[in-house]
Amino acid sequence: WSYRIKRDEIALVTDYNINDVLGTDALVKNQQKELDLRAKLSEMYAIDLRNMSRSSIGKNLMTKLYSEWSGMPSYEFVDLRTERSAVPIGKVVKDSIQFKTPFYRKILESIQRYSIYIGLGSPKQSELKRESIANGIVVTTWRKSFQSLEFLSHDKGYTMAKGGLHSKDDPRVIWAESGEILADPDVTSMYPSFIVEYGVAPHHLSKEVFVGIVKWLRETRVEAKHTGRKLEADALKIVINRIYGALNDAMDYLYDPECTYTVTINLQLLLCNLIEAFELNKFEVLSANTDGLLIRLPIDRKGTFDHICKEWEEYSKLTLETEKFEKYCRSAVNDYIAVGYGFYDALQSYNRSGSWIDNKGNVYTSKAAIEDKFIKYKGYFLQEPEYNKGYEYPVVKKALKEYFLYGVDITEFIKNYINTSKTAIYDYCFSQKVASKYTTIYKTIKDGKPVWLKCQKHNRFYICKSGGGAITKAIVQNSDNIAYGEDISDCVITDEKALVAGQKVALFNDYEYKDDYNIHFGFYINEANKILYGNGKTGKGERRGINNNSSNLFGW
Numbered sequence: 001w002s003y004r005i006k007r008d009e010i011a012l013v014t015d016y017n018i019n020d021v022l023g024t025d026a027l028v029k030n031q032q033k034e035l036d037l038r039a040k041l042s043e044m045y046a047i048d049l050r051n052m053s054r055s056s057i058g059k060n061l062m063t064k065l066y067s068e069w070s071g072m073p074s075y076e077f078v079d080l081r082t083e084r085s086a087v088p089i090g091k092v093v094k095d096s097i098q099f100k101t102p103f104y105r106k107i108l109e110s111i112q113r114y115s116i117y118i119g120l121g122s123p124k125q126s127e128l129k130r131e132s133i134a135n136g137i138v139v140t141t142w143r144k145s146f147q148s149l150e151f152l153s154h155d156k157g158y159t160m161a162k163g164g165l166h167s168k169d170d171p172r173v174i175w176a177e178s179g180e181i182l183a184d185p186d187v188t189s190m191y192p193s194f195i196v197e198y199g200v201a202p203h204h205l206s207k208e209v210f211v212g213i214v215k216w217l218r219e220t221r222v223e224a225k226h227t228g229r230k231l232e233a234d235a236l237k238i239v240i241n242r243i244y245g246a247l248n249d250a251m252d253y254l255y256d257p258e259c260t261y262t263v264t265i266n267l268q269l270l271l272c273n274l275i276e277a278f279e280l281n282k283f284e285v286l287s288a289n290t291d292g293l294l295i296r297l298p299i300d301r302k303g304t305f306d307h308i309c310k311e312w313e314e315y316s317k318l319t320l321e322t323e324k325f326e327k328y329c330r331s332a333v334n335d336y337i338a339v340g341y342g343f344y345d346a347l348q349s350y351n352r353s354g355s356w357i358d359n360k361g362n363v364y365t366s367k368a369a370i371e372d373k374f375i376k377y378k379g380y381f382l383q384e385p386e387y388n389k390g391y392e393y394p395v396v397k398k399a400l401k402e403y404f405l406y407g408v409d410i411t412e413f414i415k416n417y418i419n420t421s422k423t424a425i426y427d428y429c430f431s432q433k434v435a436s437k438y439t440t441i442y443k444t445i446k447d448g449k450p451v452w453l454k455c456q457k458h459n460r461f462y463i464c465k466s467g468g469g470a471i472t473k474a475i476v477q478n479s480d481n482i483a484y485g486e487d488i489s490d491c492v493i494t495d496e497k498a499l500v501a502g503q504k505v506a507l508f509n510d511y512e513y514k515d516d517y518n519i520h521f522g523f524y525i526n527e528a529n530k531i532l533y534g535n536g537k538t539g540k541g542e543r544r545g546i547n548n549n550s551s552n553l554f555g556w
Helices: 007-030 032-045 052-070 101-111 190-198 207-226 230-246 255-282 298-314 343-353 367-374 394-406 410-419 426-430 521-533
Strands: 086-088 115-119 131-134 137-142 145-153 156-161 164-169 172-175 178-189 284-290 291-298 320-332 336-341 375-378 429-432 438-447 447-453 458-463 469-476 493-498 505-507
Touching: 007 032, 007 521, 032 052, 032 230, 052 207, 052 230, 086 255, 101 131, 101 137, 101 145, 115 145, 156 255, 164 255, 178 190, 178 255, 178 298, 190 207, 190 230, 190 255, 207 230, 255 284, 255 291, 255 298, 284 320, 291 298, 298 320, 320 343, 336 343, 336 367, 336 394, 343 367, 367 375, 394 410, 394 426, 394 521, 410 426, 410 521, 426 429, 426 458, 469 505
Parallel strands: none
Antiparallel strands: 086 115, 131 137, 137 145, 145 156, 156 164, 164 284, 172 320, 178 291, 178 320, 284 291, 320 336, 336 375, 429 458, 438 447, 438 469, 458 505, 469 493
16 A cells, blocks of 8 residues: 555556446446345334345344344343254154145154254265165165155155255256146245244244244235335345344354254145145146245146145145246256246237237337246346356356247357357356465466466456467465466466366456457357256266257147
């Protein structure tokens, strides 16, 4: 800070400052919703939350609410915890949970034999013990601690773990046949609803106060959501999510792991109740994912479907909300593109007349607006990278989206997308930050000589056909004393790993427009094809593709 800038350095410093200001301005515009959330919560609760993470916001507001509702100053409860060495599953399973079939009763009986031991760390695969309990039911433990229960029902595999229920889903495209819809009944506000309805609270806090706060937050959020106060509803969701997460955070005063597993184990069993009900009524369960299911629903059986959902709601004391889809493209249980029911009819209307009008009279005048209404992306298929996270070449996800929705050729899309705008090059880039112990190294040719250049911590780069270099991360001795851009080939380097193996990369930390970026399109096309057709391996490391399990793009 005390350095005296030389005259010939003024342009360099000015350029740095302009870049800083423009970057901050872009960040503010991109994150305006987050800023608005903090402003709204600060106004609602008279606390300055503008400079807090979502987690800190949730913790501070819960502390304020608990203090006000209980009449206790915060210093009397913020150091409290309920430490447990183990949580016996039989102790936390609710007596009201019952099953109709012997198979699911065996699952309930089996899981209650085990305990979850706290603080064991993470197991190695070789340390896991698998035990077959009955035909189609396998329990995995580690040091006698419950890890998961797997079962096979109606040719569909499921895993109950410590956190949530998941089906074992093959990558494939699922279409609703003529006269069908794909129904997605999800539990509304699942975690807070269970806490309220079943009176779950940390042992060291007042149950009446804790459950009362969660109930008030849930009801206030639902009311805000239904009356169009979206910003307030989103703000309250931050607090609710933080409360559930804090139950298993040993650094938080809400910590009581028995609460966490009371919630997760019982919710999984309740979802198994719902699966059992659909199976008994001969519905095909296509997927299960933490808080809901995907069901193939013949439209003429909608009355039976609704009755099953209503009966389960009365039994579980929870509420279901059902979305309807006509196409479901998945590479894994948490990675999919779901096409809302009516999308292709809306698209046909738009293609004929240039607009589409929904049943509420809203007019849609662009394909993008129709997509926003109907299309749901999850996991790998999210179209826009999050600002605060690294990413890998969004162009591949955009190409897959165009392929699955409209049948656009993958190869042609990836080759032509670079011509759609002057900033399209960003969608071919990786953005990656390495851990603090590592230094990023760019191995290239400079002035006809090979050099190993020290890079900044966070780098952006793309795959090129020729030139460029290799990019790795390594532990470099005395790295902190070496400036960015210096050759470190003479330094002591250990634990080196490639960030992209076997590919030439071009650094793109500074934007530069080029008529030809020398992009290696084949790399990106191959990455898309791995999703469509698998990685070509068999046995360990095999990844099957979506099209390998689908008749074709259109499901016939």
